[in-house]
Amino acid sequence: xxxxxLTRNANQSIMIGHDVVVTVLEVRxxxxxxxxxxxxxxxxxxxxxxxxxxxxxREAAISNxxxxxxxxxxPRPISKPKLGDTKKP
Amino acid sequence: xxxxTEAVDNxxxxxxxxxxxxxxxxxxxxxxxxxxxxxxxxxxIHTELxxxxxxxxxxLDADDLEFVVTPPALxxxxxxxxxxxxxxxxxxxxSADDVLLLSILTIGDSAAEITANLMAPVVINTKNRKAAxxxxxxxxxxxxxxxxxxxxxxxxxxxx
Numbered sequence: 001x002x003x004x005x006l007t008r009n010a011n012q013s014i015m016i017g018h019d020v021v022v023t024v025l026e027v028r029x030x031x032x033x034x035x036x037x038x039x040x041x042x043x044x045x046x047x048x049x050x051x052x053x054x055x056x057x058r059e060a061a062i063s064n065x066x067x068x069x070x071x072x073x074x075p076r077p078i079s080k081p082k083l084g085d086t087k088k089p
Numbered sequence: 090x091x092x093x094t095e096a097v098d099n100x101x102x103x104x105x106x107x108x109x110x111x112x113x114x115x116x117x118x119x120x121x122x123x124x125x126x127x128x129x130x131x132x133x134i135h136t137e138l139x140x141x142x143x144x145x146x147x148x149l150d151a152d153d154l155e156f157v158v159t160p161p162a163l164x165x166x167x168x169x170x171x172x173x174x175x176x177x178x179x180x181x182x183x184s185a186d187d188v189l190l191l192s193i194l195t196i197g198d199s200a201a202e203i204t205a206n207l208m209a210p211v212v213i214n215t216k217n218r219k220a221a222x223x224x225x226x227x228x229x230x231x232x233x234x235x236x237x238x239x240x241x242x243x244x245x246x247x248x249x
Contacts, residue, residue, distance in 0.1 A: 040175040043120060045224055053209050053224060054124035056232050060195040060206065061125070062155050068138040071157065074200040074237070 115149065116213060116220040119179075123209070123222065128154060131220070146191070146211070158191040161205060164236050172212055176223045180214040189213040193222070195233065204233035 006014060013023040019039050026033040036044050045053075062068065116131045130149040139145045142163050148154035161168050170190070172182075182188055190212060192205040207230040213220040 040179050041120075043224075045226075049208075049224060049226070050123055052232055053206075053222075056195065056206055056209075057122055057124035057156075057193065057222075060156050060193045062157065062196065068136075068157065068196060070196050070199050070203060071138050071143060074203065 114218070116146070116218050118220050118222070120221060123224075125151070125154065127151075133158070143194070144191075146193075157194040157196055158211060159194060159205070159236075160190060161192040161207060161210065162190070164205065165207065165234065168207060168230075170207075170210055170225050170230070171228065172223060173226075176212055176221055180212060180219040180221060181217055182212075182214045183216070187214055187216045189215050194236065200237055201235070203236040205236050206232050207234045208232040 008014065008024045010024050010027055013021050015021055020042060021037040023035040023037075024032060025035050038044055114132065116133065118129050118131065120126075121128055125148075128148045128151045131146050132149055133144045133146055135141070135143075136145055139157060143157055143159050146156040146158045172188070176182075190210050192207060192210050195204045195206070197203055207225075208228075209222050209224045209232070211220060211222050
């Protein structure tokens, strides 16, 4: 996607679509404080956080049960009957 | 991987022949999942390898897409995420009692390598089955918290 570049001063805004408003609140050195008004249906995230989550989800996605071998013998937080104890309460 | 034992092979075989129980018919992720924006329908199921407290969250509109999930409270009793208002309103949540919170797990080669995503839990409204994976901003939660402490896993690991 091409990038549109706009110059804005503090307290000036940009409209994205009909209902997303991005406002430059404060510029201090390398840091810029930005306010975002968006409808609830629009997710707003810091880009690096979202990218990390995309990576984590792709890594967590399993395409078959093979990777689940590690689950077979994990310690469970729920107490289980001991081996050989076949009686049920 | 030497840890994959005969028992696991049997379990895998069983998983294909056993009946799989659906806990909640269909979960609707209107906004998809980060990394998978186009998938919306999932079902929670148990398989031979994913028994309580684990479940498989299986995608119904993509082939071969599954996640292992678990309620985080069992493993992280201190974990008390604050779900933001926009997620609450988008999912139509009216009571905290209607919420099922699940963490997506990344499964490594051994139990010690299993991690839970505490930064972005799956929030489910059990009343209407709307669901979303929500990012907990500014709560400084890890994306890859080890599910087990070292002491727990070291006693259960089999070293060849």
